[in-house]
């Protein structure tokens with residue numbers, strides 16, 4: 001497992017992307033920020049100065065990084081190289097269609113240590129319905145090539161894409177078990193106003209996941225990731241997406257916390273089935289009592305013949 005490092009994120013909204021994916025609006029997802037090179041150079045210099053001696057990454061998100069013009073990448077990283085220190089490397093996210101041995105060799109020479117691959121799904125029917133422009137085999141080959149070149153590998157998956165179903169989820173899980181990426185990022189599809197999928201949704205040709213469904217699917221992925229030593233680095237879209245921008249889908253600013261609560265409930269249920277006495281620590285109690293006790297009520301509904309007094313004793317008997 002790679003050593004966790006401090007990350008300074010930089011958004012390059014949809015730069016390098018040869019087409020617009022049906023669900024994507026990186027400007028809204030990143031809170032409307034656009035790339036200002038001079039400002040980012042100054043911020044990275046401060047970030048590096050504030051964290052001397054610590055392992056750090058400058059991460060370029062929101063784009064197809066390796067599809068950017070090579071001279072742009074070269075000249076931009078040359079400028080960042082002047083403000084980083086030997087404990088800092090780069091992390092990029094990119095599209096599986098723009099991963100070749102030549103590209104990976106150049107990434108290696110440029111101090112890029114981690115590549116997050118925006119796979120979204122490994123199942124061909126889903127990729128086709130979502131117009132991603134590659135097959136599941138190509139996505140897997142890109143991931144394997146990243147791994148073989150010695151990079152830290154991150155995989156991004158998007159539950160709820162058009163065409164996804166229980167079978168495609170099962171397929172994704174079998175690929176994850178085999179591939180064992182270092183990191184997994186899960187962000188269920190949210191229908192953002194102004195994106196091409198809005199029209200599909202409005203014609204009734206796409207049904208968005210309900211929040212509970214997305215939580216359940218992500219909790220399943222997290223359980224698999226934990227059993228395979230894969231670190232889940234993000235659940236859900238950033239909380240700075242305005243809810244007014246959301247037409248449909250499982251958007252919640254605390255999505256990750258809700259998934260953690262679902263995992264806690266599953267754990268409690270398993271332990272209750274074994275008749276174990278369960279003591280909740282403060283963090284777990286707070287998770288259950290959050291959202292006006294909604295998840296405590298869900299737990300009670302699923303716990304038969306048991307009682308719970310989270311507030312008073314943090315103990316379930």
Ligand code: SF4
Pocket residue numbers: 013014015017019020021024025026062063064095118
């Ligand atoms: S490749 Fe990524 S950043 Fe580019 S349009 Fe598609 S989802 Fe958005």
